[in-house]
Amino acid sequence: MKKDMFIFNNGRLCRKDNTLMFEGEEGKKYIPVNNVESIYIFGEVDVNKNFLEFVCSNKITIHFFNYYEYYVGTFYPREYLNSGYVILKQSEAYLNYEKRVIIAKTFIDGAIKNILQVLKYYERRNSNLEGEIEEITNLLDTLQLQSTIETIMAIEGNVRQVYYKSFNKILDDEDFTFTSRTKRPPKDRINSLISFGNSMLYTLVLSQLYQTQLDPRIGYLHSTNDRRFSLNLDVAEIFKPIIVDRTIFSVINKKIITKKDFNKDLGSIILSDEGRMKFIKEFNEKLETTIKYPNFPNRVSYKRLIRLEAYKLQKFITEDEQYLPFIAKW
Structure with a gap:
């Protein structure tokens, strides 16, 4: 079963070959893309177009929250099941x-x-x-x-x-x-x-x-x-x-x-x-x-x-x- 990923630290989230990588103060952490259903971001995290295209192709939603716990918005990949x-x-x-x-x-x-x-x-x-x-x-x-x-x-x-x-x-x-x-x-x-x-x-x-x-x-x-x-x-x-x-x-x-x-x-x-x-x-x-x-x-x-x-x-x-x-x- 796919899991949700939660990011509280500041850093950079990117694509590394065919997987996800988060780089923060504690170093680099690799996350197999096949194990992720959604990503919840609470910290100050940088992403780029290459990363967004990658998560879109893997049908991963990304939810953003600010410091005050408020929901900011969602990166909602192109619908693939909509009829x-x-x-x-x-x-x-x-x-x-x-x-x-x-x-x-x-x-x-x-x-x-x-x-x-x-x-x-x-x-x-x-x-x-x-x-x-x-x-x-x-x-x-x-x-x-x-x-x-x-x-x-x-x-x-x-x-x-x-x-x-x-x-x-x-x-x-x-x-x-x-x-x-x-x-x-x-x-x-x-x-x-x-x-x-x-x-x-x-x-x-x-x-x-x-x-x-x-x-x-x-x-x-x-x-x-x-x-x-x-x-x-x-x-x-x-x-x-x-x-x-x-x-x-x-x-x-x-x-x-x-x-x-x-x-x-x-x-x-x-x-x-x-x-x-x-x-x-x-x-x-x-x-x-x-x-x-x-x-x-x-x-x-x-x-x-x-x-x-x-x-x-x-x-x-x-x-x-x-x-x-x-x-x-x-």
Whole structure:
């Protein structure tokens, strides 16, 4: 299975014969190109046209982040699987508002049910979350009554407000008290972890979509507009609770990340390089965890689940096959 490559140091990334080479302060490191699916760059790294042509021919996506953990952009190689037919059907589904609402509702249905699974998991560990579970269950019951994208997103926003209130019960750590969601900039450590984790998931989903016939520019919950990509944001909603949030709870409760792993800069709280590396290690371990999957003979990793989700969506768009989102079962 191909791996993702993460670069935190400053240096130069280039092609060396038929492989990749990173040259930094610690010397040269060679990476077999056949082992790489995506590259995540956090440091100040120089690349050239020859390198970009090489990774393009090897179908490797490159994601860039700046010092403040913000996603900057993606080098998205020329699509090699895109189908004109699939793109037309994607566009038709977007322009058919009723069908677009069905897809958007499915994403949020999956997101809310996975949030409930997370809460029930911690409730069984004496986190006293009955009230939050009941409130979110009631909101879920109203989801199917919604007929517009705006009201669907409003339900999701209300669920998130209740869900975030549960974080302090799950974490029970005075160094990681959560008050409200703040994004740019994140005002506390929890917000910093959420923003960083979500960015990692958005880019991961984008890399998985690249391996399908779907066009990531055509989203349904998040409007298709001047934003470069939107379908990855849609699909990520399903997996945020079970990948990003579970990773956050794990790194804090296990004391893998502490308050020492954060820096304060211009009113923003951001992870240090060491903190990012710790988070990514735990994040990747979660992605490599395997589970049983219906009608599959072998166990499937969470990373693979994301691509399977894209295939299910494509089946719905092109063949009207019922689309049911992935719901975790623990």
